[in-house]
Amino acid sequence: MHRRKKPEPKAQLMQGNEACAEGALIAGCRFFAGYPITPASEIAEHLSYRLPQVDGTFIQMEDEIASMGAVIGGSLAGVKSMTATSGPGFSLMQENLGFACMAEVPCVVVNVMRGGPSTGLPTNPSQGDVMQARWGTHGDHPIIVLSPSSVMECFTLTVKAFNYSEKYRTPVIFLMDEVVAHMREKVVLPEPNEVTVIDRVKPSVPPEWYLPYEDTSFGVPPMGIFGEGYRYHVTGLVHDIRGFPTLRQDEIEPFLLRLFRKISIHFADIQLVESFHTEDADLVIVAYGCTFRSAHRAMVEARARGLKVGLLKLITIWPFPRRVVEPLTRAKKTLLVPEMNMGQISREVKRVNQGMTTVLTVNKIDGTMITPQEILEKIEEEKK
Amino acid sequence: MIEDRPLIYKYLRHDKKFPHVWCGGCGIGILLGSLIRAIDHLGYTKDEVVLVSGIGCSGRLPVYVDFNTLHTTHGRALTFATGVKLAKPELKVIIIMGDGDATAIGGNHFIHAARRNLDLTAIIVNNNIYGMTGGQYSPTTPYGQRATTAVYGSVEHSFNIAQLAVCAGAVFAARGTVYHVRQLDGLIEKALLKNGFSVVEVISQCHTHYGRLNKLGNQIDMMKQQRDSAVPVEKARKMSPEEMEGKFEIGILVDREAPNYLEQYNKVRQKAKNALSLQLTKEEKEESERREALDKQ
Structure with missing residues (x-):
């Protein structure tokens, strides 16, 4: 009797940057905007090859400022979006990263750390951007930063990064370093159905009842998508629960405190250690x-x-x-x-x-x- | 303008705290009227229009109207709009920028958006000055004119925004003024209908800062100056540079056809999918050969 062998899971030799790109795809990322920079370019290269295969969009923008802007735009239009860069580019992204924090736009920003400051050491590793990842953009804001230490983690944690960004409507910074990004290791990638993928919660109320920045017990308001009937205003100004700019003390502080609270009440879910x-x-x-x-x-x-x-x-x-x-x-x-x-x-x-x-x-x-x-x-x- | 009131009201956000931030007599309100008339005439629904703006007086425009509105960071409106359009091509994305917004801090984004030729409509309000921050000189402040950061007169030469758009590759570039408002309605309509990156430069007045610092009179005097210095494009072609001194052309500067970014990218998607299906067939074949070999053992 012929007994058919179950095909073995495919082990492959993979680079950290490629694993990160594959993780993004399996997490549902369908939009990437970026600008070339060592040691992060392989992520853009891999996604420029893979995204059009799955009806996604890759675009190389004129700089990192534009890349971050396009990523936010893509996410507001309902598509999971990300960009990847390294130190100097990460500095340029800080402006619009703050916008994503303020307007609560889910997105993933990969920063493959290289030696700094300034142009620094383009092909050498460093862990010098830890504080920049936390405090790089101006003003008080919470942020989630994950750091992988192996090629497999580049894959699994990229999925987690997308999940956190969607769940908590926040930018998530994926802080890799040159070693992890360029290292090749054996990995066995899971099948798409073996991966937990979280999507943003969309509003279920009638559009005329929708309050885009309403406080909820979870701390995260449902997110309306451009073109789906929930017309609202998105701004980098401090806004009230309807999204309109405000200067009222009784609206400013509750809003900013909620931004912190939506992360702080979920520390147990977010803080991963081994x-x-x-x-x-x-x-x-x-x-x-x-x-x-x-x-x-x-x-x-x-x-x-x-x-x-x-x-x-x-x-x-x-x-x-x-x-x-x-x-x-x-x-x-x-x-x-x-x-x-x-x-x-x-x-x-x-x-x-x-x-x-x-x-x-x-x-x-x-x-x-x-x-x-x-x-x-x-x-x-x-x-x- | 009485007959326009119901139309504007149809598009205003009535739950938004009014009054608006603009000074009485500002040209941005006239532009908003033009934009609303154009959108209404073309029959776009509120849900399919995305209005994106940068920072400055013009940046405050979207908040008052009932579309999907996005008020971005200074100079970056076009980058956000690029993301929105690529992610959801069925949306009609309109970008409102000021002169400083579009050509100083956002100058790089502006020329690259024009070169890329994504189907976006950029409307640039040119009032020759940074109004919101209090009257500093901008890339369009004419040589010799005063501003709060050029109290002895500006020593820089100004940008010609519509020409810049033409040179950068925009498929449609036009200039209008808030004085020639009926023409402006038409220009915006044509720009919205154009498949590709279209630009409308709108000459407006800032009597609060530019007019006051340069002793140009009130808003009415400034609008009369727009009337007097605007020359239709066809007429301007026949005039010598000396005759055009201190004047500017209005009308359509360029209207041409070029492949649109999304159409091109769809071809990329098709190529990528063909390559993928070829690769998959090859893998399947190898897999079945491997299994056959195993079965024989």
Whole structure:
């Protein structure tokens, strides 16, 4: 009897940028506007090839300012949209990124971090844009920032980024780094039906009852789509619940507070982390992005030498997962934060710590990755 | 204008807090009237029109009218409009910009939108000054004229917006004034009907700043100046540069045909799909061969 073998899931060698682009497609992204920049160009190249196959649209705009504008326009017209860039382009996008925060337009912005400031190190990795991702655009605003550390995560977290952006009507920044973006690893991509995809909630009331910026218990108002009968005003000015510009104190503050609240009441859903041996550890490494990979190796080596070392991987960087870091500081575990900048996340860890324990850092800004040895040396120095 | 009141009322947002932000005598209101008449005459529904604006006095226009309205960041209206149109080609996307908005901070977006030739209609209100911020000189402030940042007279030369659109590749470019309002209605209608990137430059007055700083009189005096310095395009062609000094042409500067971006992109989609189906057939074939080989074992 012939027994047909079930076809094996296709393993493939894939680059982080390509995985990100494929993740976007499976999440339902059908519009991409971008401008070439190293080390993010592969995302645009891959999507320019793939989007027209699925009736999507790819456009190369005249600059990153225009790219971000087109992405917001696409999203307002009801299509999941994204752009991808690196440091200098990300600086240009900040203006319209603020617009997306203010008008609550879902979109995903990929920033593949390279060395800075300015033109910096186009082909070398860095993690120097962590604070820019949080505070890059002017004014108080909440934002969600995710950071992948492997090619598979470039895929899965891009889907998550779209889901968060649609669920909470907010731009989500996907903070990759040059290592993760250009690295090739073996991945097995899931079938489309195995992936959870969330779409924005649209209004169900009659158009004349629709209040586009109404407060809801969930904190996120349903989103009307241009051309679907819910005519409303979208503006970057502070607006009332009908979307019209306002200068009234009793409308300004409730609106801005809701922007924060819609994220803060959902911290448990948004703040993603992974813990490795943190329970019995007396030293915990806090790492994210490509640095996580070195930190993991360092932890394994340290454990082999009998040192009680744990590891906390931050997947969501902003809003900073305080509720996970705080118990570690309370338990008086020494924290070690390796990162490829002069201390942007370690600053947050120190803020959470408030003198309860010691926070050590390993900082490197020479355009190369932090090696496991460098982390290990710091651990051994501390354990002496 | 009495007969127009019911028409305008049909399109106003009555739940919006009025009065509007414009000074009495501003030309933007006249333009809004023209735009409404054109839209109404062409029979577009409120749901299919998207009105996009930038920042400045003209940027406040969409909020008063009952369409899908989008008030964007300074100079970026065309980029947002590009996204809307590409995502939903069935929408009629109209962009309202000021002279500073379109040709200073948004100058790059303007020339590239014209070059790309997406089916958009850009209406640029040119009042020769930055009105909302208090009268600073703009890229269209004529040489020697005063502004709050050019108190000794501007030493820069000004842009000719409609000509800029022609050179950048717009398929339709026209100039009108708020004085020649019936002509303006027609120009906007033609621009809306045009398949491709169309531009209408609307010469307007800012008596509050430009007129006051340059002693040009009140709004009525300024509109009379529009009447006196506007020359129809056909007549202007026969005039020498010396005769045209201090005057400007009104009418249609260019009306030509060129492939529209979306039509071109649909061809790209078709090519991509053909390539994909070829690739899939190849993969299927390989898969069935692989299975046959397995069965034989």
